[in-house]
Amino acid sequence: MPKSDSRYFPCFDLEQSLARASGTPIAGVDEAGRGPWAGPVVAAAAILDPNNIPGGLNDSKKLTPNERDRLFDIIQATAKIAVGIVNVGEIDRRNILQATLLAMREAVLGLPLSPAGVLIDGNKCPDLPCPAHAIVKGDGRSFSIAAASIIAKVTRDRIMVRLAAEYPGYGWERNKGYGTPEHRTALARLGVTIHHRRSFRPVQHALASLNAGSSG
Structure with a gap:
């Protein structure tokens, strides 16, 4: 070409x-x-x-x-x-x-x-x-x-x-799912949804933190 x-x-x-x-x-x-x-x-x-x-x-x-x-x-x-x-x-x-x-x-x-x-x-x-x-x-x-x-x-x-609208609090209407500070904070506060990519490291870290907190 x-x-x-x-x-x-x-x-x-x-x-x-x-x-x-x-x-x-x-x-x-x-x-x-x-x-x-x-x-x-x-x-x-x-x-x-x-x-x-x-x-x-x-x-x-x-x-x-x-x-x-x-x-x-x-x-x-x-x-x-x-x-x-x-x-x-x-x-x-x-x-x-x-x-x-x-x-x-x-x-x-x-x-x-x-x-x-x-x-x-x-x-x-x-x-x-x-x-x-x-x-x-x-x-x-x-x-x-x-x-x-x-x-x-x-x-x-x-x-x-x-x-x-279905999962308020993560700011997806603004960040479109990208890893903004707002989204990172919401992950720690609200947890991981069915629409999060669990193969992505930040989501894996959020899951690990939530699991550690629930078992502690």
């Missing part, structure tokens, strides 16, 4: 290059939620219409929540998208890398069109029935990956807001 020139903003060069080699359509794939202590990992796949690319696409982390929500609706209306969600039990059983690759695979296989090629954010590709290329920092280089990053992040953020 040739390098994209877009050091500051994503573009459609990588899609066009892969399309010349593999055909069309080309999908972009990204994930949200590898690092949090709680909640699922979510991946999204997006096939953009080359003649109707939403303005303002960028790495979801560089956008405000309002910008992400606005683009989420536009992408849903103009692109072919699918989402893969892997829950905490599967994360703990497989490990977070394998769970992420599974979510990516589920997203691609869930697309209403079978892509001829796939651009994936990161340095590893899931097992797919079509050519796939890992693009480091791809969400800042490819429109399709940027679109997928927005779909994945908004989808996961909304899941965490819903879970926060």
